[in-house]
Amino acid sequence: MTATPESNRPRHGVSDGGKVGGASLFAGAALMLSGPLSILMGAAGIAQDTLFSASSGYAYRFGLTAWGVIHLVVGVGLVVAGLGVLGNRSWGRGAGAVAAGVSLITQFMFVPYYPAWAIPMMALDLMIVFALTRLQMEPGNR
Template sequence: MTTKMSHGSTHAGSGTPHLTSGWLAFAGTLALVVGAFNVIDGLVALFRDDYYLVGANDILVFDYGTWGWIWLAIGIVQIAVGAGILTGRMWARATGVALAVLAAIGHLAFLQAFPIWSVLVIALCVLLIYALTAPPAGARG
């Protein structure tokens, strides 16, 4: 007898069966991309603060150096979470949602400094939240 596997089915073989989900593979990849974008944003804020459209006094809450460290830290953690999502870790899904919300809110504050980049990252964060919450609870990427 042969076993046919398809999207959304359970895996046959040793170990416990689990659901597969293309959404989680997409979410893991998207978390890696958003994390890389945030790392790039952080490095630019740290090393080239004259790159942004407004002065340091016009940005909400912090100066560019502080935002650079914030984006760098969030980006590195998002990359690690993306790898966790791709390996099927539930903690990574929950952390991914929380980090996507934080990044989206942070990019709202950063919107005046770099509007197109921030709108793009906010849209990707919303898509990431959906991709992490849409699959069934026991699904793996």
Template sequence: MADVRRDEAAAPPRSETARSAYPTYAEDDFSGWAWFTGGLMGLVGVFQVIFGITALAHAATYSVPSSGLVIDASYTTWGWVHLLLGLAFLAAGGGLAFGQTWARIVGVALAVLSGLVMFTFLPAAPVAAALIIAIDVLLIWAIVVHGGEGRQGR
């Protein structure tokens, strides 16, 4: 009995606010939501890069002339916009997967920008653009609601 009391006295008291409903371990830096949002950002980045390369290499692939889009720009211009946006998505996705705060801010801004770009590109590829807009909305929700979970274990 004396040994137990001595061990309890040596341990610092834990406050109720410091306790968690889940135990924490040394490898608890992993967050499923952080990896999900990072992976989703990477997926949208790959889609944007594919859109960009397609628009740069094969402008004739799209059945709508560039004058029929919401913003009248050539497919070469749209290709570069999609390509650069896709590369930014890939970089931010890596940051999100590892719980970086800057990546949360950049990720939301990029998802909003991607939704707007895809909305203007909707006449050229309606199904793909609508799918990416839906993923952008899901991505914004996941980052805003669960974006901080990647840092909680640290």
């Protein structure tokens, strides 16, 4: 059995010609969807929109401005990571997985404020993390 040279091994999510494909393309596109949506949610929180409300006994209770800033920062991180994944940058996949993981945690903490928003966003973030961290089997190792 001969070893495949490093330069000839297919990279995860990269099709011929260095273009992003497969799970990486999905993850990059989903990051580019999740990021702007989080930025818009952050803007709504900073503007003190009446859309959000929470019970008084919630452990992670922050002011709406604080939640707005958190969503805004996370959203910008998601967009930057999405650009890295779609641009096939070496740091893109790792940054995307971390940004989606942080977004997943913040959305979990945001559930009491707006569950109809937070739960679908958590599902999207979970799919992004899965797509960016799944192992790709090489043809000889299946």
